[in-house]
Amino acid sequence: xxxxxxxPSAAFSRALSEHPDVGAIDVGRAVVQHQAFxxxxxxxxxxxxxxxxxxxxxxxxxxxxxxxxxxRADDPEGPADLLVxxxxxxxxxxxxxxxxxxxxxxxxxxxxAYEIVAPGEIDFGDVIVYGDRVAIGVSARxxxxxxxxxxxxxxxxxxxxxxxPVSDRxxxxxxxxxxxxxxxxxxxxxxxxLDDAGLEVAPAGEVERLLLPDNELxxxxxxxxxxxxxxxxxxxxxxxxxxxxxxxxxxxxLSQFTLADGGPTCLVTHVW
Numbered sequence: 001x002x003x004x005x006x007x008p009s010a011a012f013s014r015a016l017s018e019h020p021d022v023g024a025i026d027v028g029r030a031v032v033q034h035q036a037f038x039x040x041x042x043x044x045x046x047x048x049x050x051x052x053x054x055x056x057x058x059x060x061x062x063x064x065x066x067x068x069x070x071x072r073a074d075d076p077e078g079p080a081d082l083l084v085x086x087x088x089x090x091x092x093x094x095x096x097x098x099x100x101x102x103x104x105x106x107x108x109x110x111x112x113a114y115e116i117v118a119p120g121e122i123d124f125g126d127v128i129v130y131g132d133r134v135a136i137g138v139s140a141r142x143x144x145x146x147x148x149x150x151x152x153x154x155x156x157x158x159x160x161x162x163x164x165p166v167s168d169r170x171x172x173x174x175x176x177x178x179x180x181x182x183x184x185x186x187x188x189x190x191x192x193x194l195d196d197a198g199l200e201v202a203p204a205g206e207v208e209r210l211l212l213p214d215n216e217l218x219x220x221x222x223x224x225x226x227x228x229x230x231x232x233x234x235x236x237x238x239x240x241x242x243x244x245x246x247x248x249x250x251x252x253x254l255s256q257f258t259l260a261d262g263g264p265t266c267l268v269t270h271v272w
Contacts, residue, residue, distance in 0.1 A: 137172025221263025
């Protein structure tokens with residue numbers, strides 16, 4: 001498994017965001033924080049593939065939203081069986097897709113390639129995968145057409161897809177992320193999105209829930225990879241819960257990406 005990343009460009013100061021302090025983004029600091037993030041991933045033994053910055057796209061560092069790959073559900077450690085190029089809900093982000101998708105296809109030549117087409121719209125930040133379950137948020141950035149196109153694609157790879165309502169935040173993964181196939185971390189609103197889609201989405205006894213207070217929403221965005229959980233610094237409850245559960249936690253200063261409504265999961269796209 002490899003991770004594609006893309007450093008922020010000078011355009012990052014214009015990133016789409018509902019954060020009240022978005023105007024305080026410091027691109028220089030963001031570049032340094034991204035470099036430290038990539039170094040931490042590589043220190044964990046992760047194969048990181050770095051694309052050049054895109055000076056024309058303010059949000060291009062958030063590569064998770066534009067490309068999605070999965071191995072077959074019955075071979076979770078195997079190669080990518082599925083590669084899906086997205087169609088972001090924000091029209092300004094659609095030019096980001098081509099370069100990331102092209103690199104993904106080079107890395108996963110054997111994968112079946114799909115593309116989300118109009119009227120479908122999807123940001124893959126609205127998607128979390130745990131075991132053979134794929135939860136797809138229907139949000140301001142992902143409409144039902146896009147969600148159903150992805151659901152059909154992942155079903156062909158042996159997964160169960162669930163469409164989950166997201167009405168109070170940017171993406172599903174803003175408030176809930178995956179630590180292990182049977183362990184999730186998130187706020188009450190994040191878990192409510194899953195529960196609203198049905199009891200089988202995250203049933204008690206099968207899926208452990210690490211519940212965060214609302215004031216640690218930023219701590220719900222955790223990248224679990226390489227045997228470590230990468231979390232934005234400044235979220236002590238999240239860190240304590242994960243460590244108590246036996247996870248190895250790495251805290252990183254990602255404050256400039258938080259100002260752009262992003263976190264560690266947003267900065268990578270997985271290619272099996």
